[in-house]
Amino acid sequence: MAVEVKELLEAGVHFGHLTRKWDPNMAPYVYMERNGIHIINLYKTAAKIDEAGAALAKIAASGRKILFVATKKQAKDIVAEKAGDINMPYITERWPGGMLTNFVTIRKAVKKMASIDRMKKDGTFMTLSKKERLQVDRLRAKLEKNLGSISDMTRLPGALFVVDIKREHIAIKEAQKLNIPIFAMVDTNSDPRQVDYVIPANDDASKSIDKILSHVASAIAGGLAERKAEKDAAAVPKEEAPKAKAAPAKKAEVVAEEEE
Template identity: 80%
Template sequence: MAKTENVKDLLDAGVHFGHLTRRWDPNMAPYIYMERNGIHIINLYKTAAKLNEASEALSKIAASGRKILFVATKKQAKEIVAEQATRAKMPYITERWPGGMLTNFVTIRKAVKKMQTVDRMKQDGRFDSLSKKEQLQMNRMREKLEKNLGSIEDMTRLPGALFVVDIKREHIAIKEAQKLNIPIFAMVDTNSDPRQVDYAIPSNDDASKSIEKIISNVADAIVEGLSERKAGKEKSAEGKKDKAAKPAKAKAKAVANDEEE
């Protein structure tokens, strides 16, 4: 079970600071505690409850063996998301969202395979037989693909869920996931509509400390889910081993009994 986040820790990270009151989305009203100096303050008790709910669901998705794709292209979130997603062994997009990333996933996979083909050519020596101009073109293509798609190289099928920082900025990713009925988890600030996602975590999606607090908690839950999956696999393997060993033991016992007679 994912850990319960402490409200004081959320407060210290500035998770409660929303946007200016004139920029609010009325659908965020249930998650707003008050208004102070023209800024909406988020109810952190509700944030903690929603964060725990989302973390438990993400842990289960990870335990099932499906991938969770993190999406955050805003400057203050990029590095944090890349680090935490890597720790949780999950794919992420922190550069420009490639249109059709989900709805045209086959084409995206072809682009990833091009990158892998260049790597294989370098390993088996075919790359060295190319002209300098061709090598330069190949390297440029490889670098461009690595920048945009290198972080999803191991994602061989559509993800089991999306985790988004700032649903207004990542609206294209949201629409694609909605079209394919992929569950969406997100940090939702007071200027956004929480109805667009399945698991909304009301929180400040602009400050790096707030983003790090939420993302690290989510990553912890995913790591926990992966650990449960690994433990389950090991237990299953041991069970199969024991099951296979039983007939052999029974046979050996029968042989020993025959010899005694």
């Protein structure tokens, strides 16, 4: 889906922060200043969305997960919806420290959640006292709130997509340590050098976030569809080539030679 500058404009993607709050490293993406606010160059935004989308589609096609991170109020519901639609993990509550750098511990917490679910299915849960059941339920609810959306992420993600890199600086640092590619919406008050794939955009307005995430999710969905098509093609057994018909044996010619 090609990105139209007009639709970005209508969604307010071009509104940056106050000029006094800007990060000079965002200068290449700033079009002008108006009423004390920086205006983002939407032609560059559109180009960067296309670039990021192509890279994300490749990662999705390879079978790796893309972890979405957005804990700010305006972005939480949008990210949960868009990431959920394409079956990608996301963090919209507080970032669990060591989520990436101490992934083994995080996986143990997810397994704990699964073991509680098993207890409820096999009846073990009901053998506990009322107080113990209450404690287990509380633990399960806490784990679900913080880690429920990443329960299917069995290994480190192939990429991170972040809304507001200033707010999610811990997640950014962890991904940098592990050389995980970082894709992000970057506003004029942030340093784009921390990100591998910069999408210069207003990261405060829900309309802007929704518009960018829609394009990103669409690109990832395209990568997933490509992967599915390849899998389906590989699963179809190749038709056996028809066996060549044996050539009829030549009749031996008996030549009667007259003996001299």
